[in-house]
Amino acid sequence: MDFFNYKDGKLFCEGVDLSLISKTFDTPAYVYSKKTLERHIDAYIESFTSSNNLVCFAVKSLSNISILKILKDKGCGFDIVSGGELHRVMLAGADPKKIIFSGVGKSKSEIALGIKNDVLSFNIESSSELYRIEKVAKDLGKIAPVSIRFNPDVDSGGHDYITTGRKGDKFGISSIEDILNLSNHISNSDSLKIVGVACHIGSQILGLDSYKAAARKTIELADKLLDLGIELDFLDLGGGLGVPYNGETPPSPNELVACLESELSERKERIIIEPGRSISANAGILLTKVEYIKDEFLIVDAAMNDLLRPALYKAEHDVWNLDKNNAQETKVWNIVGPICESSDFLARNISIPAKEEDVLAIKSAGAYGFVMSSNYNSRPRCPEILVDEDKFKLIRKRESLDDLVRSEINPDD
Template sequence: MTSAASDPTFHRLLATHPNLHYDNKQGLMMDGTALAPLAEHYGTPSWVISADTLRQRAHNMQAAFKERGLSMGYHFAVKAQDHQACLSVLAQCGFGADVVSGGELKRALTAGMKARHIVFSGIGKTDDELTYAIQQNIGQINIESIEELTRINHLAETLQQRVRVAFRVNPDIDAQTHSKITTGRAEDKFGIAYNLIPALYRRTQQEMKGVELVGLAVHLGSQMLAEAPFRKGYERIAELVKTLRADGLSVTDIDCGGGLGIAYRGEDAPPPALWAKVIAETLGGLDVHLHIEPGRWLAAPAGVLLARVINVKEAARRFVIIDAGMNDLVRPAMYDSWHGILPLHAPPTDTLEERVDVVGPICESSDIFARQRTLPPLKKGDLIALLDAGAYGTVMSSTYNSRPFAAQIMISNGQEAVIRKRQTLDELLAQDVVPSWLARP
């Protein structure tokens, strides 16, 4: 986490989040719904996700590609936000799913996403997961290794089916993002090395009867904020398509992956229009079916995490201790990620701000949401919102320190509903089974 000097101001945060504004009486509003009453009624910590923001961003992304004359397949990256209510919203917008486990595949299907609109990625697909995907006749499986290709071909032949696959290419491109979320370098665990593709492609199309190899896939990383890596990666894919076709091989589909970043901290984040422009200029003339796998860009701004101040501790620093912890939102502890923080009640205009560390209750030194953040004065009982928490928030939550899962609430057009109730301590403890042969004290 970087210094407070470059943090966006209170007013700048609002300006960069058009779905948020302050009402003089009700405080912080998200798409017309006051957040403080939700925190009071449902308790804290609580996640709030706006179906309206999710829906609007989905339409905005589709419009950007339509303006470029591109007919795209849209597959939401379920790893970013896997709740069936959110998946249902996106399915209604015409999105399919990009899944990385059998569990995510089941979630997508249960939420109403069509099997033919689902792509299965990930390096560790088990035989059971692959069998399930083949039996469901999903749209495509992205092959991550030669070994996986052999396994899936054998499974498909055993099931007497033929499955559509694409080779995920590792183009050895640095995505210029955090090292823990870049996926397209040679040393990363993802994909098949670029130079191995031509020979493997020919052998697969000529010899393997259980798979229908339709094309290539690439995913360079997450939270990408620069045009250059996208362009460089797609140019390499375009070169590879031309090489394969020159060898008489058929390439009909390109999965362009995802990774488009957002402005958590006021960064100069590229809009979908730029992504569409790069894809159009590098891959648009190849006469292939194009697919993308957005996740964070769609979901992150649609969600906030509500929390209450437990205490304010005066020590070497001023610590604002809240009831949400790294068990709820782990991104700051894991990636040093920055999330905007706003009080739910607007401070007076003449309020003097102060620098504080905003920390959680977990017994780990890494349970910190903000270091020396400039905020309006906060006291015990005050409510805050951590912004841009709709992606990689709830999906990465845990019950560390025996803290039950927080409630999740969806809002839309003035309506609200609990989409996952708060876990009780009794429900958490009920997951434990003590062997009958173990005597209790």
């Protein structure tokens, strides 16, 4: 459920007419609804029946500091995958004891930053990473909290690029024997402390069966650790819940939480989850103007550098015209950007009314939208705008041409 709706033929975000935002900040531009973000995080937090849990928003899906602050104020923790994301959540005022540091390739400096900031846990994905964390912690004279991300060999379906929990995917440790040996190593180390086990099986997951399978495998592993005398603080089941981009009907956050609580009802450990997309996707849209019409193409001012998902995963986004009344012909269009690549499309075979100069909203663009944007074709990145009821404010400026070359060293200087 989101707060983007037509009122008298004009598309509104909460109480704000989106054409006012497009006139104020020009296009392309990302717009987020605060109410939608709050509703989604509340849906997770309020679904838990016991307080023994932690919801860690996956920062990779949407990382603007103003957005992170909204979620932090709701009591949310964060799942991060880089030193940059750690920097962002700390600037947003995050409680370090609610930060999970995930990711397969943490560098020494990122690990040191995590230890110095006292994060809740490093979710480790290989023995080499574990030994590296141990060494960095030892050099700093600290004890690093770690949990082992295991690979449960569960296929969550969906696009190959976003499935993460099958044997052969690069994520997690697959061999139970290796995990038990590593756990013993952690128990005997003066610089490490084991706090949990973790798995994350994929993204845009549309059913609960794969979560049930992953929860059962997590329990089997936690029991094996208990047999070794190793007690854990938490079981982390990752994120991945899907969203309705184009008629899909994923389970609700409430159904997911009920399913996990039921599967894990006998456990003493805290439950941690790491939702990203299901909180941020439908809270954001990308505004873009039709520059030209050619045959069946709407050539717009946003491109794959602004929203990569269609080019990367053939992802489908619904598209709405901001002004239903002003628009003319309803036709089946391919919506493409100005970038010199045939993969530069934002939507294909989409039936909407449109004419040149109309402004369109690419729906459900809040997750993996702005965060994946780039300067390809030397295009400045879009601004980001946050709507709060009948007010709106800029939360990231449009990049300028000078921003594009700011870090470059001119050979003539």
